[in-house]
Amino acid sequence: MAQTVNYGIIGCGMMGREHLRNIKLLPDTRIAVIFEPDHKMRLAATEIAPEAALVDSTEALLNIEALDCIVIASPNMAHIGQLEQIAHHRPLPVLVEKPLFIHPEDRPRIEKLMSDYSAPIWVAMExxxxxxxxxxxxxxxxxxxxxxxxxxxxxxxxxxxxxxxxxxxxxxxxxxxxxxxxxxxxxxxxxxxxxxxxxxxxxxxxxxxxxxxxxxxxxxxxxxxxxxxxxxxxxxxxxxxxxxxxxxxxxxxxxxxxxxxxxxxxxxxxxxxxxxxxxxxxxxxxxxxxxxxxxxxxxxxxxxxALLEAGDHNGSTFYQHQKFKAALLGHQPIEVTxxxxxxxxxxxxxxxxxxxxxxxxxxxxxxxxxxxxxxx
CATH class of the missing domain: 3.30.360.10 (Dihydrodipicolinate Reductase; domain 2)
Known part of the structure; x- marks a missing residue:
């Protein structure tokens, strides 16, 4: 029997909701939990994934036991801190939206993460x-x-x-x-x-x-x-x-x-x-x-x-998630490191x-x- 992959989503603005729609087009996937602090964006996300639990922090998301991977689609300035929080509490496979970081002084933090993180990280270059x-x-x-x-x-x-x-x-x-x-x-x-x-x-x-x-x-x-x-x-x-x-x-x-x-x-x-x-x-x-x-x-x-309807990136978000899922199941390597x-x-x-x-x-x-x- 096929393995269902349970996703946690951090950030459900325009790009986060595009990720939701495309994940749901893949077989054997489930949106398990969503962290989105903005009320309007949270409501929009639940219309796409009503099955998902809603939490109020990254830490609460990481405490959900039935979780196989995380998608980070929060604003740019939050990416590196959320990656570090995941690394500290529960280093699950992650697909993180670009850009990976935004300030020059963040480079050593990324290099440390790159050397220490024990699970796959895929950078979303759609x-x-x-x-x-x-x-x-x-x-x-x-x-x-x-x-x-x-x-x-x-x-x-x-x-x-x-x-x-x-x-x-x-x-x-x-x-x-x-x-x-x-x-x-x-x-x-x-x-x-x-x-x-x-x-x-x-x-x-x-x-x-x-x-x-x-x-x-x-x-x-x-x-x-x-x-x-x-x-x-x-x-x-x-x-x-x-x-x-x-x-x-x-x-x-x-x-x-x-x-x-x-x-x-x-x-x-x-x-x-x-x-x-x-x-x-x-x-x-x-x-x-x-x-x-x-x-x-x-x-x-x-x-x-159907892929054009699911997002603004000419079908690429679906194909990226298809490959990310294959990578976290061990069927192929990470393509965007x-x-x-x-x-x-x-x-x-x-x-x-x-x-x-x-x-x-x-x-x-x-x-x-x-x-x-x-x-x-």
Missing amino acids: YRYMPPIARFLERLDEATGGLRMLTIREHRFPFLNKVGAWNRFNYSSGGTLVEKCCHFFDLMRLAIRSEPVRVMASAGQAVNHFDEAYDGRTPDIWDNAYVIVDFANGARAMLELCMFAEGSRYQEEISAVGPSGKIEALVPGPGRFWPEHLGPPPTAQLIESPRAPMGPVAIEIPVDP VEDGMKAVLMGLAAQESAASGKAIDMNLSVRPEIPELCS
């Missing part, structure tokens, strides 16, 4: 598992003949409203290039298979959130950026981010180029934001453009409508500092350099 991006990564070497240039372009909607407006400020989110973009720095390392040696960025707040105030404070979160990263193997990558471009047909456009040709993945944004008068939302595409014989070949990469999550944050922190200082930031993650200060 973009790896979007079907068009997963196919892009599979075809990358053959299509390019060896990647030399990688460009990631995200043109999307502004930051959504979150409880306590934690995502409106650098101090609680880590800054846009950590909070939003660690996904893309993770993709860069995964695709290029090398470590960054230099990060250069230009970024700022141009359009969004100027008319907002929280306890008398105006948001300081950036809404646009360019980031260029040089890698140790000679490849280079660029991120272009614009968060006031929700009118775009595709939200992410990723291209890789090498001596043999180019491959692109075009990924639409959340279907719930697509205007009804334009008809059905666009379908993701994969385009291969060889140098010889010249001529692009495009194919559509459709996603199961604490080290991966840490390095993605370090790249984001370097990009934040480069944009703030106007200087390129030299870094070599293999020799554990001092990481730059996060701009205020």
Whole structure:
């Protein structure tokens, strides 16, 4: 008989509820317990998982005996403390949302956790598992003949409203290039298979959130950026981010180029934001453009409508949970490690500092350099 996996959920905001919906699509799973301090978010979570017990703290969640793993989807600034609390009381397998941490001084805490934690930790980097991006990564070497240039372009909607407006400020989110973009720095390392040696960025707040105030404070979160990263193997990558471009047909456009040709993945944004008068939302595409014989070949990469309905990330949250469950049952290794999550944050922190200082930031993650200060 199949083993039922019992999940504990910490945090049931927008992303936490996406995790709930996708876990419930998997066979032999059960939401055993939820910790969500916000009353409105807690009610929304119980509509998805009425079977779950509700508790008032992480410690109370850990005291639930029938618990096999934990998903952390709390605000960014809470992740590391909750991981440490779990490690101290009951080190269960964990899937923790990105970013793993947000302040430079937290790095030693993560390194200690990485060396001491006795159970698997999976860092949630959903973009790896979007079907068009997963196919892009599979075809990358053959299509390019060896990647030399990688460009990631995200043109999307502004930051959504979150409880306590934690995502409106650098101090609680880590800054846009950590909070939003660690996904893309993770993709860069995964695709290029090398470590960054230099990060250069230009970024700022141009359009969004100027008319907002929280306890008398105006948001300081950036809404646009360019980031260029040089890698140790000679490849280079660029991120272009614009968060006031929700009118775009595709939200992410990723291209890789090498001596043999180019491959692109075009990924639409959340279907719930697509205007009804334009008809059905666009379908993701994969385009291969060889140098010889010249001529692009495009194919559509459709996603199961049930998965699109379950979240905003093109089905990736389901596929990530499918693999996480297989890992905690011992059927496969962890694919996104604490080290991966840490390095993605370090790249984001370097990009934040480069944009703030106007200087390129030299870094070599293999020799554990001092990481730059996060701009205020």
